[in-house]
Amino acid sequence: MMDPMTYTLVLLRHGESEWNAKNLFTGWVDVALSDKGREEAKHGGELLKDAGILPDVVHTSLLRRAMNTANLALDAADRLWIPVKRNWRLNERHYGALQGKNKAETLEKYGEEQFKLWRRSYDVPPPEIELGSEFSQDTDPRYADAPVVRTECLKDVLERALPYVKEEVFGDLKAGKTVLVAAHGNSLRAIVKFLDGISDDDIAGLNIPTGIPLVYELDEDFKPVNPGGKYLDPAAAAEAIKAVANQGKK
Numbered sequence: 299m300m301d302p303m304t305y306t307l308v309l310l311r312h313g314e315s316e317w318n319a320k321n322l323f324t325g326w327v328d329v330a331l332s333d334k335g336r337e338e339a340k341h342g343g344e345l346l347k348d349a350g351i352l353p354d355v356v357h358t359s360l361l362r363r364a365m366n367t368a369n370l371a372l373d374a375a376d377r378l379w380i381p382v383k384r385n386w387r388l389n390e391r392h393y394g395a396l397q398g399k400n401k402a403e404t405l406e407k408y409g410e411e412q413f414k415l416w417r418r419s420y421d422v423p424p425p426e427i428e429l430g431s432e433f434s435q436d437t438d439p440r441y442a443d444a445p446v447v448r449t450e451c452l453k454d455v456l457e458r459a460l461p462y463v464k465e466e467v468f469g470d471l472k473a474g475k476t477v478l479v480a481a482h483g484n485s486l487r488a489i490v491k492f493l494d495g496i497s498d499d500d501i502a503g504l505n506i507p508t509g510i511p512l513v514y515e516l517d518e519d520f521k522p523v524n525p526g527g528k529y530l531d532p533a534a535a536a537e538a539i540k541a542v543a544n545q546g547k548k
């Protein structure tokens with residue numbers, strides 16, 4: 299039994315996307331899940347159901363890989379009926395001019411140090427994307443309420459995600475709901491950094507696998523009772539985390 303004084307927050311990174319499979323920087327580009335990604339999402343829902351962790355409300359980004367992952371997972375857990383809240387603040391980190399670029403080619407061209415800084419440093423953003431270019435979202439109507447974003451580092455993601463998390467996600471937790479957040483590698487890294495109080499340096503080494511629910515029990519001050527959370531399939535998560543860390547290297 300879970301302590302009745304704790305809140306249950308489930309973080310779920312979307313299943314593999316078509317651009318994850320092609321090893322391309324994705325960011326705000328709205329790519330679909332791959333077949334494997336759809337399977338991962340369903341499996342994530344089955345893991346939730348098997349663990350008896352049944353979300354009462356789901357929060358997603360405005361990107362279809364997260365929205366569809368939430369739907370597939372909730373369908374598998376027989377919770378497709380729960381309320382849905384969507385917000386751009388849960389989007390993947392905007393990858394600036396790297397959006398649409400191949401990770402292996404970028405590593406090759408700029409070297410490991412620069413590649414790592416762009417990918418995992420806390421406060422070094424990639425170069426800004428050119429407005430109006432193929433992979434820019436500056437005219438996308440779904441972002442009418444958001445500022446024009448041209449690139450983001452993880453710090454920027456944390457700063458735009460946190461107000462939403464504190465208000466909406468914590469608000470639902472306070473109301474006694476089990477909350478599912480279906481989002482992205484870097485928006486979830488930002489949330490985990492905040493929850494676990496991870497330092498700006500150490501966050502570089504944290505990677506989140508696709509499709510495996512990460513469950514946090516939080517105390518009434520929203521501090522993790524189980525620091526780092528608990529993956530519902532720890533062995534699969536450990537394998538997948540290594541693979542994410544090594545993306546770019548062939």
Ligand SMILES: O=C(O)[C@@H](CO)OP(=O)(O)O
Nearest residue numbers: 322323324325390417483
């Ligand atoms: O391309 C992206 O948007 C992200 C997540 O897939 O990649 P990375 O893990 O390299 O930050």
